[in-house]
Amino acid sequence: MSRKIYKGRYVVKSDESFVIFIIGMRINKFFSFTKWIPVFRAMGPMLRELYQHPELGFYHTEYLINWRGVTLIQYWRSFEELEAYARGKTHATAWRNFNRTIKDDGSVGIFHETYKVQKNATEAIYNNMPKFGLANVFTHTGVSPTTDTARDRIEK
Known part of the structure; x- marks a missing residue:
């Protein structure tokens, strides 16, 4: 960049339609390092995969860091491609790990918002x-x- x-x-x-996907994590319990650091680190492999494979429909991401976490603004070619990636192995593994180690213990929050932008x-x-x-x-x-x-x- x-x-x-x-x-x-x-x-x-x-002159194209596209998707804006906002995803992030919030550190709710700062001293729970063993909880939030793996969540933060799980983003790297996914982003590397996306940048290495433009055929997946991913265009670009912007990082916004705040004192409680990180937010990524992503740009995708279509909702269908974003959805397909979410069901793929790399994301599914990260999601499964989150649910296994954190689930609803309150230490780390995650969120996403998806916007379909018309031509x-x-x-x-x-x-x-x-x-x-x-x-x-x-x-x-x-x-x-x-x-x-x-x-x-x-x-x-």
Whole structure:
């Protein structure tokens, strides 16, 4: 992922439907290291697999870290591909391990949200930023007279 700063204003152009999947973990009992560290570490193998196999439908993820945990914003080609991955071996193993070691003991929380984004239903602006989010997935281009305002971009 490039950390190059794109000076000025940029937008994203996409004519595709896609899925935004937000997934994360929350550390509820900080000193329960043996509980939350394995959950945190389970994300790595899944992300490596996804980046190594673009045919699975995964585009990109952004990491957001806070004092209680981590959240990943993922971009997928379709809900069907996300669902198929969730039923696959790597994810199923991580899920089984979570349920075996944590289940409902309250030490670690996990969550996810899924959004199906219809074709031409997004608006994004980036000002003096490295590529982030949708800019890592779709066409990242400078603002033009037809993409100058949020309304212009959402109604393109």
